Amino acid sequence: LLFPEKRCPTLSMPTNGGFKCLDGxxxxxxxxxxxxxxYQLKGDRIVTCMDNxxxxxxxASCVDTEPPRIQCPSxxxxxxxxxxxxxxxxxxxxEGRDTADGIxxxxxxxxxxPGSHFPEGDHKIxxxxxxxxxxKGTCKFLVKVRVRRCAKLNAPDNGYIKCSGDGNNYGATCExxxxxxxxxxxxxxRVCQYNLGWSGVEPTCAPMNINVNVRTAAALLDQFYEKRRLLIISTPTAANFFYRMQLGMLQPAQCGLDLRHVTVVELVGVFPAQIGRIGVKLLPPSLALQLRLLLRIPHYSFNIVVMDKHGMDKERYxxxxxxxxxFALIDKFPLRKDEMKLQAEIGQSCP
Known part of the structure; x- marks a missing residue:
């Protein structure tokens, strides 16, 4: 008698794989x-058809366990x-690459x-x-942004500093x-240069020295150009009631005058018995007379002239x-607005 050969069920073909048999x-x-x-095999790699x-x-099955590959730039x-x-x-x-189905x-x-503006520092991408x-496949790299910087500058004693940019970055200007x-x-x-040094020389603020021995009133006024505002008080006599009242009001307001860069010029008397005074410095009578004539200030009556830093006659009283x-008048001057901003930044004010 012939006995039928024993056979096992036909094996299922694994997706993304296969099998090889010695005898079906x-x-x-x-x-x-x-x-x-x-793909990686899951289950037994080798199976045998048994007697039963x-x-x-x-x-067995074939599974995708290998992560895709992605290469970042350096x-x-x-x-x-x-x-x-x-x-x-x-x-x-x-671009990523998958070793399995490529999807x-x-x-x-x-x-x-890419194409973004990165601030100074290290940035992980x-x-x-x-x-x-x-x-999952992942890659990382760093974007490193450096800003060339000079040593920080400080404001001179009795002065201000105003810088562009970050204050000491390459190309920044400090005024x-x-x-x-x-x-x-x-x-x-001064400008922060590529070599990390500052252009120019270190500035200082020296007390202003007014030369009262100049020959003309114009030469006297030139010394104040773009530096100081002038409050010119003219009176026919030192005993003038308005003059004495004005000095009395200004005396406790000296801080406010200094804050606004105001120099007081007094013209007292009538030529030839006329003198001028800037602080403790006396103007020669001829120079005081020239100043009155140049600015067309009346000789025989009390008068106040307010001049800005460009020598412009802004107001008369x-x-x-x-x-x-x-102060309300001066605080409206264009240059004064920038000064007020700087003074606020450094906390300079009057009590």
Whole structure:
């Protein structure tokens, strides 16, 4: 009698893989599973058809466990251009590769995209991609932005400093000015250069020295140009009631005058018995007379003239003016607005 050969059920072909058998599905046949590139075998690699017509081992399948590959660029280093605190950095968006079926999700970016303006410092950029099996591939790189910087500058004693940019970055300009009663010596502006040094020379603020021995009133006024405002008080006699009242009102307001860069010039008397005074310095009678004539100030009556830093006649009063009136007028001058901003920044004020 012939007995039928024993056979096991036909094996199922694993997706993304296959198997090879020595003797088909007959008893004793040995089959080995394999997977396509990018896939890993799950289950028993080798199964055998047993006497009970059942395959030994567990059913095999091919699964995608290998993460996709993505290659980021190397570190990107950039130095900010002059007068800039950021740098624009470009790179090519990396592409992912999957070793299995080649199907990937979109590349996901964490961080600023290429072409962005990056501030100073180190910035981590990360790209992530997933395949259909939700395996994740990631790469990272750094964007390093450097700002060339000079040593920080300070305001001179009795002066101010105002800088562009960040104050000491390459290309930044620092401008200097002095408080009332002082004049700038040295460079009025300095620029942070590529070699990390400052252009020009260090400025200082020296007490303003008025030369009263000049020959003309114009030469006297030129010394105040763009430096001081003038409050010229003219009176026919030192005993004039308005004159004495005006001095009495100004005496406690000296701080406000200094804050507004105001120099008081007194013209007292009538030529030839006429004198001029700037603080403790006396003007020669002829110079005091020239000043009255140049500015067309009446000789025989009380008068106040307010002049700005450009030598412009801004206001006249035939009677005493209170400090509040004078300060309100001066605070409307264009240059004064910038001064007020600077003084507020450094906390300079009057009690």
């Amino acid at each position: 599905a007959y008893f004793g046949s040995r089959c080995e599973y394999y997977c396509s590139p990018g 017509k059942v395959w030994s081992g567990r059913p 570190v990107k280093e950039k130095t900010a251009e002059p007068n800039k605190l950021t740098a624009r950095v470009f790179w090519d968006t990396p 990937l999700t979109d590349v996901i970016l964490k961080g600023l995209p 990360q790209y992530t991609v997933y395949d259909r099996a939700e395996n 200097f000015s002095c408080v009332g009663g002082y004049e700038l010596q040295g460079s009025p502006a 035939p009677f005493p003016a209170t400090p509040a009136e004078l």
